[in-house]
Amino acid sequence: MSPETVLKVLIVDDEPLARERLRTLLGDLAVQLPSTVVGEAANGLQALAVLREQAVDVILADIRMPGMDGIELAGHLGSMPKPPAVIFTTAYDNYAVQAFDLNALDYLLKPVRAQRLLTALQKVRQSPPPSAALLGEIGQQVRGGGRSHLACHERGRLLLVPVPEILYLKADLKYVVAHTRERDYLLDDTLTHLEAEFPERFIRLHRAVLVARDALAGVERAADDDAEAYGWALLRDLPDRLPISRRQWGPVKAVLQG
Template sequence: MPSENPLKILIVDDEPLARARLRELLGDIAVQLPSAVVGEAVNGLAALDFLRENPVDVVLADIRMPGMDGIELAGHLGALAKPPAIIFTTAYDNYAVQAFDLNAVDYLLKPVRAQRLLTALHKVAAAPPLNPELLGSIGQAVRGSGRTHLSCQERGRLLLVPVAEVLYFKADLKYVTARTIEREYLLDEALTHLENEYAERFIRLHRAVLVARSALAGFEKAAGDDAEAYGWALLRGVPEKLPVSRRQWAPAKALVKSA
């Protein structure tokens, strides 16, 4: 690789010593493979904030990090205009096979060695796309829960939606709307996938609606001639009512009574 075109690298790790170690190693191999560390981040959220304005060629990301881990970060990278390649770093060798299942460029076991880093970076040009079907399941295995954020494109920009702030998901044609107190977001997600990923946080009210358990305030029966719903769910913090199917009416009401 010519020296005038060094690899632009973002280092993502919550441990300052680990970031410093990677910087040092990149300096050690600079003759064989020129690179420039253009930024550092302490977790996936900070990394995505940086990447919105600063495209890079490679992300060196730890797998276990607070706030947003490396696996979830990898899932959001595909929504960027120019997705960078990702190389995972980890102290846990049991993630190695999973990293390759995802089609990550490579994984580096800590403490990272210069030659292994060089080998991994040489693979960047031929890196295949990440495997999105495995990202969710492997991420849940890493953190024991679903993604902390969902991503969407709005006017050419990547937006992150904190799952903890979502009141409900509503399917409409090929998109799903996520509603928070402040606003709505259009997601390219499947409602059934969201239902499986967040089974402990959301329940189904209707074939097209999932609602956060904590958002339910009460219910009212629909008018006899209302073809859209058997009943309506009332929510905390927003005026909208959500349709409840006959099948979900009793389970949903029982949930509110037991809260």
């Protein structure tokens, strides 16, 4: 990116006044660093919708937002072929600031100051975006839980799968298939990673299957000559039966009894 290039900026914040302040500051800095605001969004989901229609160089993203926070947004961007840079804005604790200082392109403490914004934007031309994996790990620490959506790349599009809609996850060669009531999605995640990220949401049935705890309706023992499973999990309002290994039989029954 040449020094004369006008930066295309997307502002993401659930507070309208915060978005307005960033617009004003960008206007004030136009002589030193030309930029144009190509869109605004109130959360990560809206931001991804904008990005499907508009090319962006840098996103100014609040950290804590309803629906999808800034860290999760940045994690999804990390899987794009040419992701925009992300600069976080935050009014929150020092722990989060230290984490972003190590792993993000930059962060801005609210209220954002013009000189700090200029310094952060100047890094866009020099620094690669942070990795999705690092942002995912930080996000779990800051928000105290896993992502709200999982990413599915399908025919050049990024589809977002709401985690509460996933009934079970099944390993299929190098992919994981997320099953919802409407359809299936191929994910790039591993079962091991998803199990660690969502321990309260999913329980392992088998080396190749995780199931949502609230989707379990019951279990039944497999026939003695059934080589595929020690038992079968029954799902609420679905005909699907999922295999349970001998090792997981006890933990699964405990979930149903609890």
